[in-house]
Amino acid sequence: MTITQLQYVLAVAEYKNFTLAAEKSFVTQPTLSMQIQKIEEELGVLIFDRSKKPIQLTPVGQQIVEQAKNIVLESGRIKDIVDQQKGFIGGDFKIGIIPTIMPTLLPMFLNNFVKKYPKINLIIEELNTQAIIEKLKSGHLDAAIAATPLDEERLKEFVLYYEPFVAYIPEQNKLSRKSLIKPEDLEINEILLLRDGHCFRDGIINLCNTISTDKKANFQIESGSFETMIKLADEGLGITLLPYLHTLDLSERNRAKLRHFEEPKPARQVSLIFGQTALKMHIIEALRQVISGVVRGAIAFQNVEIISPLPNKK
Structure with missing residues (x-):
């Protein structure tokens, strides 16, 4: 069997369709089918149950795919070793970033990184945390940036910085009279939240999980935009919480509506994440150094309390 044949097997296991797997593998469908048939004949077993729609792995096929x-991942390490020996830092590098970090962090480090490492082709994808975990484990991402800890045994995390939560409170709200606030001051049903699937939303819920929820809001909204939350707050529909870096781009008028928390400030931990058997460690380290360098001046908070990004966690 060959590495290429194994890659074809993994493609069919992922897409559950020979035609789509061939398209994603940049080969014809007959070529891919023939190569998988060869490996099945060599092993004397069926990897796929072709009678099922979509195609399913057989019990032994599941073990073979794992x-x-x-x-396939380890085979990639050979080129990785050679690149590091030659001092070559380049090639494709696929990175996922969660939506609540992408708009603020990416502009801070991307220009510096591509100038310092012009031979690296960064392929950047905005993904939610669950998609990042799945793609890291399947080898479809080399690394990711997300809120941590994630409690995933097969993933490693390099902490980049701690980013406090900051409250955006319009003038008509009673909390606007306070210079500093505490988590106990918040009412969860008064807080405008991002839609489900955002770990920043889960962090806010975890921050407020001891607060009474007797009061019910008379509307529901699902949005992935902090800007929408800010505009709704300005309309008197509640307050919202923002990650600290997002507050740096607000207008002077809107910054006047920000209220910081008393220390220890509730914060999210932002990390560079990669698989335990990660390839391209020299690129991961280069990325870590560049990001750490640019955020050091913007994020100077030390006395913080880390709020879990996982649902239903304190």
Whole structure:
């Protein structure tokens, strides 16, 4: 069997369709089918149950796919070793970033990084945390930036910085009279939240999980935009919480509506995440150094309390 054959097996296992797997593998469908048939004949087993729609793995096929993932990932380490020996820092590098970090962090470090490492082709994708975890484990991402800890055994985390939560409170709200606020001051049903699937939303819920929820709001909204939350707050529909870096781009008028928390400030931990058997560690380290360098001046908070980004966690 060959590495290429194993890659074809992994493609069919992922897409559950020979035609789509061939398209994603940049080969014809007959070529991909023939190569998978060869490996099945060599092993004397069926990897896929072709009678099912969509195609399913056989019980032994599931075990073969898990081992194939390890083999394909480890085979990539050979080129990685050679690149590091030659001092070459380049090639494609796929990175995922969660939506509540992408708009603020990416402009801070991207220009510096591409100038310092012009031979690296960064392929950046905005993904939610669950999609990042799945793609890291399957080898479809080299690294990611997200709120942590994630409690995933197969993933490693390099902490980049701690980013406090900041409250955006319009003048008509009673909390606007306070110079500093505490989590106990918040009412969860008064807080405008991002839609489900955002770990920043889960962090806010975890921050407020001891607060009474007897009062019910008379509207529901699902939005992935902090800007929408700010405009709704200005209309008197509640307050919202923002990550600190997002507050740096607000107008002077809107910054006057910000209220920081008393210390220890509730904050999210932002980390560079990668698989335990990660390839391209020299690129991961280069990325870590560049990001740490640019955020050091913007994020200077030390006395913080880390709020979990996981649902239903304190």
